[in-house]
Amino acid sequence: MLLRDARLLSSDVDRVGDLRVVDGRIGAVGDLTPRSDERCLGLDGRTLMPGLVDAHVHFSLSAETTIESVVNMSDAELALAESRNARKTLEAGVTGVRAMGAAGVDLHLKRAVERGDVPGPRMVANGRSITVTGGHGHHLGREIDGPVDARKAVREQVKRGADFIKFMTTGGVTTPGTDPDTVALTDDELDALVDETHRHGLHAATHVHGAEGAKAAALAGVDTIEHGTFLDEEAIELMLSEEVTLVPTLSAPYYIVRNVEWATPDTARKTEHIYERHIDSFARAVEAGVTIAGGTDAGTPFNDHGANAAEVTFMIEHGLSPRAAIEAMTETAARTVGLDDCGTLDEGAHADLLVIQGDPLEDSTRLNAPEAVLFGGELASGYLPTEE
Numbered sequence: 102m103l104l105r106d107a108r109l110l111s112s113d114v115d116r117v118g119d120l121r122v123v124d125g126r127i128g129a130v131g132d133l134t135p136r137s138d139e140r141c142l143g144l145d146g147r148t149l150m151p152g153l154v155d156a157h158v159h160f161s162l163s164a165e166t167t168i169e170s171v172v173n174m175s176d177a178e179l180a181l182a183e184s185r186n187a188r189k190t191l192e193a194g195v196t197g198v199r200a201m202g203a204a205g206v207d208l209h210l211k212r213a214v215e216r217g218d219v220p221g222p223r224m225v226a227n228g229r230s231i232t233v234t235g236g237h238g239h240h241l242g243r244e245i246d247g248p249v250d251a252r253k254a255v256r257e258q259v260k261r262g263a264d265f266i267k268f269m270t271t272g273g274v275t276t277p278g279t280d281p282d283t284v285a286l287t288d289d290e291l292d293a294l295v296d297e298t299h300r301h302g303l304h305a306a307t308h309v310h311g312a313e314g315a316k317a318a319a320l321a322g323v324d325t326i327e328h329g330t331f332l333d334e335e336a337i338e339l340m341l342s343e344e345v346t347l348v349p350t351l352s353a354p355y356y357i358v359r360n361v362e363w364a365t366p367d368t369a370r371k372t373e374h375i376y377e378r379h380i381d382s383f384a385r386a387v388e389a390g391v392t393i394a395g396g397t398d399a400g401t402p403f404n405d406h407g408a409n410a411a412e413v414t415f416m417i418e419h420g421l422s423p424r425a426a427i428e429a430m431t432e433t434a435a436r437t438v439g440l441d442d443c444g445t446l447d448e449g450a451h452a453d454l455l456v457i458q459g460d461p462l463e464d465s466t467r468l469n470a471p472e473a474v475l476f477g478g479e480l481a482s483g484y485l486p487t488e489e
């Protein structure tokens with residue numbers, strides 16, 4: 102298939118040209134001559150760009166107000182909810198995700214998507230997220246106490262097929278009784294978690310709100326910090342020197358703040374307190390040159406699956422250029438989470454593509470509703486122009 106006369110847009114391409122899809126991958130990009138038997142579609146100047154990659158989603162959560170409604174779900178119920186959320190995500194133009202774990206259903210969903218049994222984006226998944234006893238996300242996570250148990254918890258996830266390991270360095274907003282500013286894991290536990298993760302060749306992602314948590318995690322050698330809500334100068338310096346990528350998840354507090362009357366009092370109180378500081382923290386990290394990978398925390402309260410592209414707009418509003426924001430949520434996110442051959446228009450990359458009416462650099466909300474989403478060269482949602 103040849104997609105013709107498109108404005109080709111990626112982190113390193115911005116030109117008018119053609120793109121050839123061969124066996125689900127990008128075969129060639131440039132000024133191409135149609136082959137005699139080739140299907141040709143004229144895009145008439147529409148933007149053709151890589152599908153978005155969301156570095157932080159929760160398919161197990163469906164934007165419910167409280168975690169309680171999810172805790173009591175059976176694995177069968179979770180599997181159905183997760184497959185619906187995966188389909189909504191793909192249809193919205195997100196063709197790759199890092200799924201932050203819950204009960205462990207994600208790993209089954211990932212394999213089902215790979216087999217083509219259910220529609221969904223390419224996934225990396227972690228099994229259960231690791232937290233201290235009673236810590237953030239303990240309802241669905243693996244609780245640990247001490248460095249020996251920390252290693253065992255990592256090994257358990259690896260045994261189940263985890264692509265990366267996630268743990269909670271600080272408390273969280275949506276878990277009652279935990280404090281976002283307090284460092285929950287000890288240095289010994291952090292060192293054990295990171296060392297065991299890297300021993301298996303995986304990357305270590307950690308949930309962090311407070312600055313002390315960010316410093317401890319960076320010093321322990323984590324690869325990504327999620328949220329990074331209260332970063333101070335020292336935390337930002339450490340993230341730079343230790344080459345830690347920030348996944349800001351600006352969508353998460355945005356939706357809670359805008360729906361505060363429906364949030365639980367505990368969640369509302371914590372979020373109002375942190376929203377402004379979260380934005381400021383992100384802006385300072387961008388200014389300092391910290392690597393940013395786009396992620397939404399989709400599934401958290403009022404933060405629904407399929408609204409992921411709004412994160413690009415939030416990142417632009419609070420400090421990234423439009424080009425940098427799109428790069429953060431395509432190429433950088435893919436590289437950060439280990440989704441190979443995604444997020445670019447390189448030859449050989451998966452033909453996971455968005456057809457966008459208009460210029461997303463001028464108006465990033467154009468990303469919210471792609472005219473067509475191609476996944477492995479096949480139409481996943483929307484429509485393509487008729488054949489030439």
Ligand SMILES: [Zn+2]
Nearest residue numbers: 157159201398
């Ligand atoms: Zn999250």
